[in-house]
Amino acid sequence: MRSIGEMARDGGLSVSALRFYDRAGVLVPAWVDPISGYRWYEPEQLEEARLLARLRRAGMPLADIRLVLAAWSGADTDLVRGLLQAHLRRLELGLSDARGEFSTLRALLDHRENPMTSLNTATARLSVPAPELAAALDAVRFAAGTDPELPMLNGILFDIEGEGLHLVTTDRYRMAVAQARTTGHGGLRTQVVVPLPLADAMRALLTGEEPVQLTVDGDRVTLETGDRQTAGQNLGHEFPDYRRLVHxxxxxxxxxxxxxxxxxxxxxxxxxxxxxxxxxxxxxxxxxxxxxxxxxxxxxxxxxxxxxxxxxxxxxxxxxxxxxxxxxxxxxxxxxxxxxxxxxxxxxxxxxxxxxxxxx
Incomplete structure (x- = not known):
């Protein structure tokens, strides 16, 4: 017999999932130790576990999965085929509905006025203590995205407002936020998404203790420290409104x-x-x-x-x-x-x- 850990490993389900399916009466262990409560499964249940894992990955409801497993063990292939076909039709209808909704959303986005435009076309020049900017870059760099389908996340947001500079990164699964003090910026809130290679080049210059000059001029970003500088274009994409995500x-x-x-x-x-x-x-x-x-x-x-x-x-x-x-x-x-x-x-x-x- 297989232990629950062995069944999880060989069947493609987690231990907690096996416990859940036991409680739900979908895949019940052949024997449960009355003292320890440990679950044990017979060899033929491995096929059911693998089938269950596939059906769940396909998004089939538990009620239908119960019927599939029961029919599978009884070799009722007509019922199994019917349930699979019915679920596939539901998925196709759901995908069709989703495509329609996304088409509408894209049309709304095309006609929607973008309130962030002024944030990304402003000009700003400010002074930042080098150690603070270096520490802020180190604190957020790990959470930057790399997905080519989401280029707006493949950089570091520099959000300048008042005497503060917020640096923000996210890859959807995690987010990092850091702040550095600034002087010299008295204009409107300005945002720019600095691509990772440029951000890394900036970090390499931040070796001293003196303030550095950060300049944003439209789509160009420049960092100057002493007689050295690095510059480049911003990503040209809107970054998500991180302030709504951190509450x-x-x-x-x-x-x-x-x-x-x-x-x-x-x-x-x-x-x-x-x-x-x-x-x-x-x-x-x-x-x-x-x-x-x-x-x-x-x-x-x-x-x-x-x-x-x-x-x-x-x-x-x-x-x-x-x-x-x-x-x-x-x-x-x-x-x-x-x-x-x-x-x-x-x-x-x-x-x-x-x-x-x-x-x-």
Whole structure:
């Protein structure tokens, strides 16, 4: 017989998904240890698990999956074919409806006045302390996008307003925000998306302690420090309104020692995510829980705690490095709410990670 872990590995389903399907009566283990509660599956159930995984990836409702599995085991091929065909028709109709809605939305976008135009065509010249700009670039660089289908995310937003300069990046799955002080800018709010190669060239110049000059002139961005400078064109795309995305619901706050927490992530349990992908890549999950004592632990989700939050482990490790503090504050809300990583001494620099559902 296969253990639940072996069934998860061989069947293409996560352990939590197998528990869920057991509770739902879809794929019930052949035997459950009455003392430990551990689930065991017979060899012939592996085929059912693989079939279930395929049907769920295709988006079939659980009610239909129950019928497919029952008919599959009874060799009722007519019923199986009928259910598959009916689901395919639903998907095709849904896709047709979605295409119609997106066509309407594109037409609305074509005719909608863009309120951000003035932000990206303004001229600004300001002075920024080199160490602050360097620290801000280091804090956000890790979360920049690389998807060619979303070129507006493949850079760093420089958002200039008043005496503040916000740097923002996002690849949809995570977002990072940092701030640096400025002087000399008294004009309107100005935004420019600096492509990553230019941002990296800027960072290479920021080796001193003296202020540097940042100039935005339409679609051209220039950074000057002493007798050196780097310049280039902005990306020419609108960046999402990040201010709407960083207002998170109140969550549980926990202070963590960064080195200790990093070690717990690197050596603690992970949940492989073969069926989940971000930009086409499979990833490992770390499941986090805030204990009654207010500490954060990395757990294996053995008891299906409804407050557990699962995130991409590699992304979380990147965020810890970028935060560059010995102690950090984690904010964990509901399992469907983003996880925030904050500095205890700097409320304007933080990152957020989108959670990943534990149940397939």
């Amino acid at each position: 998170l619901p109140a969550g549980r706050r926990a202070h963590v020692d960064t080195a200790t927490f990093r070690k717990a992530l690197e050596t603690g349990p992970v949940r492989p995510s073969e069926t989940r992908k971000q930009d086409g890549e499979a990833f490992d999950l770390s499941v986090l829980r805030v204990t009654e004592k207010g500490t954060v632990i990395v757990c294996d989700d053995g008891d299906d705690d409804p407050h557990d939050v699962a995130v991409n482990r590699a992304f979380l490790l990147d965020a810890l490095t970028a935060a560059a503090r010995d102690e950090l504050v984690l904010e964990l809300g509901a399992p469907t709410a983003p996880l925030a990583i904050r500095r205890p001494d700097d409320t304007d620099t933080f990152s957020i990670l989108m959670p990943v559902r534990l149940e397939d």
